Amino acid sequence: MENTVVRIKDLVKRYGDLIALDHFELEIKDGEIFGLLGPNGSGKTTTINCLLSLLSFDKGDIEIFGKKMTPVSYDIKKEIGVIMQNVAVFDELTVYENIDYFCGLYISDKAKRRQYVEEAIKFVGLEDFRKFYPKKLSGGLLRRLNIACGIAHKPKLIILDEPTVAVDPQSRNRILEGIQELNRNGATVIYTSHYMEEVEQICTRIAIMDKGRKVAEGTKDELKRMIKNTETITIEILELPGKVLGEVAGLPHIYDADYVDGRLVLSCSGGKHNLTRVLDVLHKHELGFGRVYTELPTLNDVFLEITGKALRDKED
Numbered sequence: 001m002e003n004t005v006v007r008i009k010d011l012v013k014r015y016g017d018l019i020a021l022d023h024f025e026l027e028i029k030d031g032e033i034f035g036l037l038g039p040n041g042s043g044k045t046t047t048i049n050c051l052l053s054l055l056s057f058d059k060g061d062i063e064i065f066g067k068k069m070t071p072v073s074y075d076i077k078k079e080i081g082v083i084m085q086n087v088a089v090f091d092e093l094t095v096y097e098n099i100d101y102f103c104g105l106y107i108s109d110k111a112k113r114r115q116y117v118e119e120a121i122k123f124v125g126l127e128d129f130r131k132f133y134p135k136k137l138s139g140g141l142l143r144r145l146n147i148a149c150g151i152a153h154k155p156k157l158i159i160l161d162e163p164t165v166a167v168d169p170q171s172r173n174r175i176l177e178g179i180q181e182l183n184r185n186g187a188t189v190i191y192t193s194h195y196m197e198e199v200e201q202i203c204t205r206i207a208i209m210d211k212g213r214k215v216a217e218g219t220k221d222e223l224k225r226m227i228k229n230t231e232t233i234t235i236e237i238l239e240l241p242g243k244v245l246g247e248v249a250g251l252p253h254i255y256d257a258d259y260v261d262g263r264l265v266l267s268c269s270g271g272k273h274n275l276t277r278v279l280d281v282l283h284k285h286e287l288g289f290g291r292v293y294t295e296l297p298t299l300n301d302v303f304l305e306i307t308g309k310a311l312r313d314k315e316d
């Protein structure tokens with residue numbers, strides 16, 4: 001369980017003047033679902049491409065399964081399954097033929113290959129689409145085909161680069177459950193995404209990237225413990241006199257209080273009875289209020305606190 005599957009040391013990758021990876025380090029252990037989380041352009045895809053030796057780099061070392069990774073490390077490559085951001089299948093081949101083609105790159109025994117292809121089709125739920133050509137598949141089904149092509153040869157390390165972009169919720173859930181099942185069956189998984197909810201849902205350990213650097217790493221609980229925020233309280237309230245806002249802001253454990261558009265938002269650090277104390281103040285001043293909710297910190301809060309900006313674009 002504790003064997004190192006991937007080790008990236010001091011990786012530097014430049015595109016001209018742009019430093020895409022800035023002394024990036026990473027260690028991934030056997031059996032992990034490792035999440036590489038970061039906003040667009042933070043260097044996730046560049047990391048994966050360097051890892052796979054698809055891209056040369058300026059400095060650093062990469063080892064996979066304890067061996068140095070090079071463009072001709074075919075013994076390593078055959079143990080890796082890759083599902084890239086852009087769907088890469090042949091339009092002129094059917095679903096079955098596509099999976100058979102990719103599986104055939106690694107598995108020459110025909111009977112074994114037939115079995116593996118059938119297992120992959122079943123795994124992604126494309127049984128009814130065996131003879132379909134990719135053009136006839138919806139975006140979600142096409143993604144599932146892409147995944148089947150990447151995992152049919154039963155790789156020990158599976159790398160998925162944003163596999164759920166532009167995928168409907170049903171296919172998205174299926175993909176996430178599928179990744180967890182592959183992991184339960186023994187595969188180590190690297191999963192890149194800028195969707196923090198997905199990473200929170202399935203990843204056992206997470207590295208957060210920004211501008212080619214690793215800004216934080218740990219389990220999701222460890223990451224959340226790194227920041228000041230432990231709870232955000234929101235109270236819908238029509239009117240809030242300035243002196244009451246001041247009183248609330250002065251309560252213990254509240255380090256930020258904001259009242260905008262009828263919403264009082266309080267950031268708390270530690271403490272057990274923050275909400276009760278706030279409501280006591282409102283009662284004392286006989287102020288009515290609407291909905292009240294409290295939220296635990298998210299990975300976005302972690303990113304926000306470390307980098308000063310939100311993790312993902314609004315349109316996502």
Ligand SMILES: Nc1ncnc2c1ncn2[C@@H]1O[C@H](COP(=O)(O)OP(=O)(O)OP(=O)(O)O)[C@@H](O)[C@H]1O
Nearest residue numbers: 015018020038039040041042043044045046047194
């Ligand atoms: N071929 C290239 N030539 C020049 N710059 C590039 C190239 N590929 C990537 N970059 C730049 O390198 C940086 C890292 O890009 P990369 O695609 O690795 O980020 P990412 O985190 O995977 O983003 P996304 O979520 O958008 O895929 C970005 O600033 C990007 O514009």
